[in-house]
Structure formats: C-alpha cells, structure tokens
Amino acid sequence: MLFRAERLLLQITLVFVCSVVSITTHAEKPVIEIEIRDHLFWPSEVRVPANTKVKLLVYNRDSTSEEFESYELNREKVIMGNRKAVIFIGPLLPGVYPFFGEFNPDTAQGTVIVE
C-alpha cells in the first residue's frame, strides 16, 4: 500500500519536474493566430505539433463578445468585441480537439489537430 502511494507520489513529482523543464527549455512557443468574424473561426482548423506548448492568439473582429471554449482542451476565455486574447494550450497528445464559441455554438466551431 505504501509502495503504491510512494510510486504515485514519484510519478506526480516526475511529471511536475518534466513539465517545469519543458517549460524552461521551450521558451520560444509557436504562435497560432485565429480570427473570429461573423461568429465564425478563421481558420476553423489549426494544426499544432504534439507535446508542445502553443500560444493561441485569438482576434475577435466582431463587435460582440465571444467565449472561446473547449472541453477537450480544458480552456475557457471571454474575448470582448474588437479585442484579442492569449490562450496557451498543450503540450497535447496527437488527436483532434474541438473548440467552439460558447455564445454562438451553432456557427462558431473549430478544431485543433495535434500531430
């Protein structure tokens, strides 16, 4: 029982240390720009490298506010009209991660493809 707990603790510490290291070594994060126009994301599909932290720059060109939201990416951020927002995502495993505009979920949809 103790062995199990110790191993879990060790795993947590390792993950923690690895991510601290990966953060300090990858000071230059790739930047990806997305625009919101007429409640649509442009581009609606972005490709990012796996296991890398990426800086998303989302420009809201509409006059109304929008909320960038993704359950898969665990991200949520309000972007006021005619403003930009910075959202850091990753490191991520390869896969497809949908995101959407919470205020206009029927039109504002996009995906992050990690490869």
Place this chain on the structure above:
Amino acid sequence: MWSDGAEMLLTSVVIVLREVLEASLLVSILSALSGVLGISRRWTGWALLFGLAGAVGYSFSVASISDWFDGVGQEVVSAMMQLLIFLLLLMFAFLATRAPGSRRLSEKLIVLVMAVMVAVAVTREGFEILVYMYAFSAELPRFMTTLAGSVMGACIGISIGVLIYYFVSALSPRLSLIVGLGLLALVAAGMLSQAVLLLIQADWLPSQLPLWDSSGWLSESSVTGQLLYALIGYEATPTALQASFYFGGLLLFLIVAVFAVRPREEVS
C-alpha cells in the same frame, strides 16, 4: 427557425445555470450554516448587492484587465478571486467549528468572511452572465430569447440553492454543520483546482498531459457533467497538478475543520 430559437434558448439556460449554480450553492450553504450558528442572515442581501455591483464593474473593465500580464490578466484576476474564496472558506471552517466557545469574538469576523466570499463569487459568476447578455443586446429578437433562457437558467440555479438550503437547515444542528462543511469542502477544492487550471492556461503554472480521461464515462459537456463541475469541480481530463491541488485542498479544509472542533470537545 423554431429549432434555432429553441437551441438558443437551451444554450442560454445551460450557460446561466452553470454560473448561477456555483454562487447559489455557496450562498445557500452559508446562509443555512448562519442559522445553525445563530447568526442573522441579513448579511446575504448586502453581499449579493456588492457582488452584483462588482460584476457590473468587472464586466466594464474586463477589456483592459484582459491586457494585463501580457494578455492573461483575465485568467490571473479570476484565479486570484478563486484563491481568495478558498482561503476565506478555510477561515470560515476554522471559525464556524470554534464558534460556540468564542462566539462573541468571532461572530463579526464570520459575517465578514461569508459576505466577502459571496460578493467575490457573485462578481465572478455575474460578470460572465452580464458579458453573455451584452453580446446579444444589439439584436432584439435574439436578446429576448437569451433573456428568457437566462431567467430560466437563473431560476433553476436559485431553486437548487433553495432546496440545498432547506435540506441543510432541516438537519440537527450538529449534522447540518457536518454536512454543510462537507459540501463547502468540495466547493473549496473545486475553487482551488479551477484556480490552478486558470494559471496553467495563463502559462504561470506548468502544463502537463492529463492524468486521466473520464470524458467517455462522463463528459464535461453533458448536463450531469456541468452540474458536477459546479458542485464538486468535476474535470474529465485533469492534470496531475490540478488533481493534487484538488485533493490537497480537500484534505486541508477537513483538517482545519476537525482540528478546530477538537479543543471544544476536550473542554466539554
């Protein structure tokens, strides 16, 4: 056309319900515990009023706050508010369990702690609702649908709060203190884990691959997932850092509550 409107209505019900539920839970448990501790519940009115004023102020200044700290001001301010609520909840647990012995001394402090907590929570949640409503204020038909949905969502959220209030109040004083503090422990842990998530999003804390993925079992986007998110801070794909802060926060809260109770039991 009809289905469009119906979908919009449902979206706003869910968005507003989720925001209202978090604050309504906090208010209902704290007012129920006020009753148990023999404290007047008058503070709730003031706290809600200050919270609403805070929400209006925050929603007007969010555009400039967002630009703070290289564009992550919103995350940092929001995380600080949640950390503050977490710390105030710890203080409340300490004071509430000690209260019978030194009530006179700590009653004012308990009221202040509860009122600030509720005001901050309402500021945070109210802000999101206001921004959501502003987004549609230009188009009247859409605004009316959104307004109707928001009112429905708010009513459901408040009703759940009222149910919890009566449930906690109906128990025996000792049991309602235990159940109330137990629920608050979950709220506190959820606050801490959300604050960590926001600081990860802001790149102030290291990001990691998720520790587990329970989205196949219970999706965060489902109604149950959303309710559990508000009640216990449920996350389908938490990172190790988030999970350790969640369980660490839960443990810390329970330790504070239990240790604060002990001296009283020794005296009696």
